[in-house]
Amino acid sequence: MPGDNAKKALIDSLNGLLADFFTLYLKTKSFHWHVAGPNFRELHLLFDEHATELFTLTDIIAERVRKNGGNTLTSIASIAGKASIKDDDRTKIDAMEMVKSLRDDNAKLVKAIRAVKDAATAAGDNATEGLADDWTDQAEQRVWFLTQTIA
Numbered sequence: 001m002p003g004d005n006a007k008k009a010l011i012d013s014l015n016g017l018l019a020d021f022f023t024l025y026l027k028t029k030s031f032h033w034h035v036a037g038p039n040f041r042e043l044h045l046l047f048d049e050h051a052t053e054l055f056t057l058t059d060i061i062a063e064r065v066r067k068n069g070g071n072t073l074t075s076i077a078s079i080a081g082k083a084s085i086k087d088d089d090r091t092k093i094d095a096m097e098m099v100k101s102l103r104d105d106n107a108k109l110v111k112a113i114r115a116v117k118d119a120a121t122a123a124g125d126n127a128t129e130g131l132a133d134d135w136t137d138q139a140e141q142r143v144w145f146l147t148q149t150i151a
């Protein structure tokens with residue numbers, strides 16, 4: 001049987017991932033609101049699609065923590081304390097810089113999801129392990145769309 005340490009590591013890993021999802025959600029939404037330039041409509045809509053995907057998974061990730069017996073994030077401050085993805089409060093950013101920034105953040109998310117999956121394996125949490133594959137596919141799809149937008 002996996003020990004308490006493996007379970008605790010999984011809970012910490014899931015809460016860190018949740019903080020990153022919330023942070024990237026708000027950053028993507030901010031870029032949706034502030035993007036400007038000749039590709040406005042396309043990027044405005046793409047960023048909104050990505051923000052919706054990110055937000056939808058927050059509930060699922062938080063409830064994986066609860067189903068594992070842990071407490072999850074409670075506030076904006078708790079998100080800020082655990083996120084590894086950086087905020088960007090600028091309102092005037094070149095549109096392609098926005099795309100590159102979100103591409104890099106989503107690539108970072110792929111790595112964080114892989115770490116959660118490894119922690120889930122160690123803790124014997126099959127459900128999180130299975131869900132993580134879907135989270136990875138979604139994140140890789142966002143990386144792909146953002147990358148192709150730059151090319």
Ligand SMILES: [Fe+2]
Nearest residue numbers: 032033044048
């Ligand atoms: Fe909107």
